[in-house]
Amino acid sequence: MTTRRHFLASAAAMAVGAATLTPPRLYAANPKIKWRMQTYAGPALAEHVIKPAVESFNRIAGDEMQIELYFADQLVPTSELFRALQKGTIDAVQSDDDSMASPTEVTVFGGYFPFASRYSLDVPVLFNDYGLGEIWDEEYSKVGVKHLSAGAWDPxxxxxxxxxxxxxxxxxxxxxxxxxxxxxxxxxxxxxxxxxxxxxxxxxxxxxxxxxxxxxxxxxxxxxxxxxxxxxxxxxxxxAWAGSFFANMDSYNKLPDRMKELLKVTMDSSHYYRQWWYWGGEARLRTEGQKMExxxxxxxxxxxxxxxxxxxxxxxxxxxxxxxxxxxxxxxxxxxxxxxxxxxxxx
Missing domain, CATH: 3.40.190.170 (Bacterial extracellular solute-binding protein, family 7)
Structure with a gap:
C-alpha cells in the first residue's frame, strides 16, 4: 500500500510538472538581496496563503531585494524547516511552530492548540494585544531565529x-x-x-x-x-490555525530598515487576505459545496x-x-x- 501511495504521488507530481516547482516571479534579475522562503503549503494552497504577498513584496522592492518562494517540502521536509532556517540554508519560513518542530517552549501552541481560539480574529488579538507576540519573540530569539509575525488561518x-x-x-x-x-x-x-x-x-x-x-x-x-x-x-x-512568518536572525539583521518595514506590511496583507478568504470560504462551501456531506x-x-x-x-x-x-x-x-x-x- 505504501509503495502504491508513493508511486501514485510521484505520478501526480510528474503530471503537474514544472509548474509546481516554479516560485513566484522575480521582478529584478540581479537584486542586491535575495532571500529563499519555504512555506508549509503545497502549490494550490500557496496561491492564496502566501504567493500574492511575496509577489507584492517583489514588485515593490524591485532590484533592492527579491524573495524566492518554495512550496511544502521542496527544499527541505517541513519537519526540518526550523533547522534549515536556523542554519541559514533558507532565509524565511511560513509555518506553524508545531509542524516545523521548533525547539522552543511555545512550539506546542502552534498550529491547532485545542480550543485556544473560537474565531480567526482571536489569534491576532492574542498576539498583538494580549502579549503572545512578546513571548514568541523572546523564545525564538533564544535559538537564533526572528519571529516576524503571527496570524490566523482556517479552523x-x-x-x-x-x-x-x-x-x-x-x-x-x-x-x-x-x-x-x-x-x-x-x-x-x-x-x-x-x-x-x-x-x-x-x-x-x-x-x-x-x-x-x-x-x-x-x-x-x-x-x-x-x-x-x-x-x-x-x-x-x-x-483557527495559528501560524507565523520566521526569518534567520542574521539574514534579518542585515536588512535595511526599509526592507524590514516592507516585510511587515506585506505579511500584514497576507494575514488580511486569509481572514476574509477563509471566513467567506468556510460558509460558502458548507452551504453551496457539492462534494462533502x-x-x-x-x-x-x-x-x-x-x-x-x-x-x-x-x-x-x-x-x-x-x-x-x-x-x-x-x-x-x-x-x-x-x-x-x-x-x-x-x-
Whole structure:
C-alpha cells in the first residue's frame, strides 16, 4: 500500500510538472538581496496563503531585494524547516511552530492548540494585544531565529471517508493531523498519522488514512481533499490555525530598515487576505459545496471534548514557566470573551 501511495504521488507530481516547482516571479534579475522562503503549503494552497504577498513584496522592492518562494517540502521536509532556517540554508519560513518542530517552549501552541481560539480574529488579538507576540519573540530569539509575525488561518475540522456523528465514530480512525492536535484527540480513539503533505490525498485513496484533521472546508476543496473524502464534521478542534512568518536572525539583521518595514506590511496583507478568504470560504462551501456531506456530533457530547481540552491546557502549563504564562493568557482571554457574550462568544 505504501509503495502504491508513493508511486501514485510521484505520478501526480510528474503530471503537474514544472509548474509546481516554479516560485513566484522575480521582478529584478540581479537584486542586491535575495532571500529563499519555504512555506508549509503545497502549490494550490500557496496561491492564496502566501504567493500574492511575496509577489507584492517583489514588485515593490524591485532590484533592492527579491524573495524566492518554495512550496511544502521542496527544499527541505517541513519537519526540518526550523533547522534549515536556523542554519541559514533558507532565509524565511511560513509555518506553524508545531509542524516545523521548533525547539522552543511555545512550539506546542502552534498550529491547532485545542480550543485556544473560537474565531480567526482571536489569534491576532492574542498576539498583538494580549502579549503572545512578546513571548514568541523572546523564545525564538533564544535559538537564533526572528519571529516576524503571527496570524490566523482556517479552523480545524475532520474530513473523512466514513461519517462521524458521535465520539464513538472517531475510535480507530487513522487521521493526518498536527502533532499537538493528534496527541490531544488520541484520548478519543483517533490514531494520528504523520505523512508528507503531498502524499495525503493518495493515502486517503489507498485506505492508508481514514481522514484528515488539518484544515477547514476551504482547504479541503482547494487542495483536492474534498475529492477523496465524503464527509465534513462541523465540530472543530480549534477555531483557527495559528501560524507565523520566521526569518534567520542574521539574514534579518542585515536588512535595511526599509526592507524590514516592507516585510511587515506585506505579511500584514497576507494575514488580511486569509481572514476574509477563509471566513467567506468556510460558509460558502458548507452551504453551496457539492462534494462533502456535513455531519455533526451533538453539542452535549462534544462538550466532553471541550472539557478535556481544559485539562490538557493544565497539563501543558505544568511543564514550564513559559507554557504556564501562555496558558494563563489563553484562559484570561477566553474568560473575557465569554463574559463579553455575543458576538464574541455564543454559549
Amino acid at each position: 480545524c475540522h475532520f474530513a473523512t471517508k466514513e461519517p462521524i456523528r458521535s465520539l464513538d465514530d472517531l475510535k480507530g480512525k487513522r487521521v493526518f493531523t498536527f502533532p499537538t492536535a493528534g496527541r490531544f484527540m488520541s484520548q478519543f480513539g483517533v490514531v494520528p498519522v504523520a505523512l508528507p503533505w503531498e502524499d495525503i490525498e493518495v493515502a486517503v485513496q489507498t485506505g492508508e488514512l481514514d481522514g484528515i484533521a488539518w484544515s477547514g472546508i476551504t482547504e479541503d476543496y482547494t487542495v483536492g481533499w474534498a475529492d477523496v473524502t465524503n464527509y465534513f464534521l462541523t465540530n472543530n478542534i480549534s477555531g 456535513l455531519t455533526t456530533i451533538p453539542d452535549a457530547e462534544w462538550a466532553e471534548v471541550e472539557k478535556a481540552a481544559r485539562i490538557f491546557w493544565d497539563e501543558i502549563a505544568e511543564q514550564s514557566e513559559t507554557k504556564a504564562r501562555v496558558v494563563k493568557i489563553l484562559k484570561e482571554y477566553n474568560e473575557k470573551m465569554e463574559k463579553a457574550g455575543r458576538p464574541y462568544r455564543y454559549t
